[in-house]
Amino acid sequence: MxxxxxxxxxxxxxxxxxxxxxxxxxxxxxxxxxxxxxxxxxxxxxxxxxxxxxxxxxxxxxxxxxxxxxxxxxxxxxxxxxxxxxxxxxxxxxxxxxxxxxxxxxxxxxxxxxxxxxERPSDPVVVFCMDKTEPGAFNLPIFRMFADPFNTAGLVIDPSLHNGFEFEVFDVMEHKKVTLKCPAEMYDLLALIGTISRYVIKRVRRIDDNEIAASISTERLNLMAGAYVGKDDPVAIVRSQSGFPAAGEVVEPFAFPHLVGGWMRGSHNGPLMPVAQKNAYPVRFDGPPRVMALGFQIADCKLVGPADMFDDPAYDPARKQAAEIADYMRRHGPFEPHRLPADEMEYTSLPGVMEKLKGRLEDMDELL
Ligand code: 13P
Ligand code: 13P
Ligand code: MG
Ligand code: MG
Ligand code: MG
The missing domain is CATH 3.30.70 (Alpha-Beta Plaits)
Known part of the structure; x- marks a missing residue:
């Protein structure tokens, strides 16, 4: 069963x-x-x-x-x-x-x-939840868990992971998908998933036996709604241990508070801060973006847990760094790259402002 x-x-x-x-x-x-x-x-x-x-x-x-x-x-x-x-x-x-x-x-x-x-004899699973960001925020950490040997020692030293994982990637703009194997097609994968607003990892499977390893929500709310109604704060389920990355390898990528799109009005880049559930409460400038990690054991279809995995003082430096990066980014005010690039702003409330200026934009004959 x-x-x-x-x-x-x-x-x-x-x-x-x-x-x-x-x-x-x-x-x-x-x-x-x-x-x-x-x-x-x-x-x-x-x-x-x-x-x-x-x-x-x-x-x-x-x-x-x-x-x-x-x-x-x-x-x-x-x-x-x-x-x-x-x-x-x-x-x-x-x-x-x-x-x-x-x-x-x-x-x-x-x-x-x-x-x-x-279910395996013991099945540890980590559920990640993010706020004030978008599904592409998972690209970097999921890649590192399943394809970066500097993050996941098991890729090198554990024969049950050594043949690698395959990544199912969605193009959320063109509604296409592609599956790429790592390490063989790592550079192709990175060429896509570095564009976090468009290419998002949906699933990861173990190459040896096609066993499911991770699943991520990829819904882009604003693309569905056709207007800005909020950010598509994503979730992910990741299996760990015995043929998958160890639990500690699964949470390791979040020790680096990487920059993600979201934050205030879903329109700003900012650092992703790993937090305990009680601190999953983004306040400053509606952020900075947060991620929490709940660890469960799955036992006969029951959830045993959770363990609040980022409630660990070893993540204090990441939180401090995220707060410092937040300061630095905020000082750019309405300028890129704190504010998202123009193509992403199409999915926010900015088009309303541009509409107002439309009649005042003149053709110009000066040479550029
Ligand atoms: P334990 O001996 O605590 O089970 O740890 C084993 C391990 O592989 C940790 O990554
Ligand atoms: P949420 O998607 O979390 O509702 O955030 C929307 C927003 O605009 C925050 O400033
Ligand atoms: Mg939210
Ligand atoms: Mg909201
Ligand atoms: Mg939202």
Whole structure:
């Protein structure tokens, strides 16, 4: 019998501004998932938040893209939205782009990462949740976990990883996908995934046996909505140990607070700060962007845990560095490369300003 982990997330309202999910929303989701567990649709669940995003971490026996599971998540977010409206929370229902569910939650606003596998004798899994950034923020750390021997010692010294991993990459602009093997096609992979706003890693599999290793949410909210409604704060599920990177190798890339798109109004580059769940509350300039890591053991489709993995003083230097980089980046104010480049600004509220200036832009005859 196989186990499925589905992590489905949405921002359906927060205090104050885009800061923090209200506990009443988490309780409402727990109540709804609790009923689904009683009715045996779910085997287990854990509800949490990263900043203003509510994350539903669910285990079940129904496989990926299951209609009932997706509808359950949609119902939880819809009912939590009603609570958010009563409390006049900020951005109540922000990420729900439609009123009624039809078939699959993808394309409706929430982000979704899922994987199905046969449980090993011991199955450690890490669920990463980010706020104030976008799916491409996972490209660098996921690459390092599964393809960089300077991060993951196991790629070199453990025969069960030595043949490498393959990466399924989505082009979110052109709706195309490609699978590239590492180490053989590493340079091709890097040529794509360095463009974090367009090419995003969706899945990683072990080359030896095609076993699923990682799954990342790739939904781009603003591309779906056709207007800026918020950032597509992503989640990822990563398996570890015994044929996969060790848990410590899975969290190691986040000791470097790399620059990601998001932050204020989803329009700025800033450092990704690894934090304990209690600090997954982006305040300064609505940021800087955060990532938290919850470690679980999966036991007969139950979630044992979580361990709050970035609640570790060894990440203090990364947090300090992120705060220093945040200072440095902020001093650029509205200038690139703090502000996102023009092509990315098309998916924000800037086009409204450009529209206003349209009539005043003259053709010029001066030579350049
Ligand atoms: P333990 O001896 O603590 O299980 O550690 C083994 C290991 O491989 C750590 O990466
Ligand atoms: P969220 O996507 O987290 O709601 O952030 C939106 C925003 O504009 C923050 O300034
Ligand atoms: Mg929000
Ligand atoms: Mg958010
Ligand atoms: Mg968002």
């Amino acid at each position: 196989k186990t499925t982990i589905s992590v489905i997330k949405a921002d359906v309202g927060s205090i104050a501004g885009h800061g923090l999910t209200h506990p009443a929303l988490l309780s409402k989701c727990e109540e709804i998932l609790g009923k689904a567990k009683e009715e045996s649709l779910l085997e287990d669940f854990y509800v949490t938040n990263c900043g203003d995003d509510t994350e539903l971490i669910m285990t079940h026996r129904h496989g990926e893209e299951n209609e009932e599971i997706h509808e359950l998540a949609f119902t939880a977010f819809t009912e939590a939205t009603a609570v958010a409206k009563e409390l006049k929370l900020y951005g109540a229902g922000q990420d729900l782009l439609v009123d009624t569910f039809s078939g699959n939650i993808k394309g409706m606003g929430p982000g979704c990462a899922e994987m199905e596998f046969k």
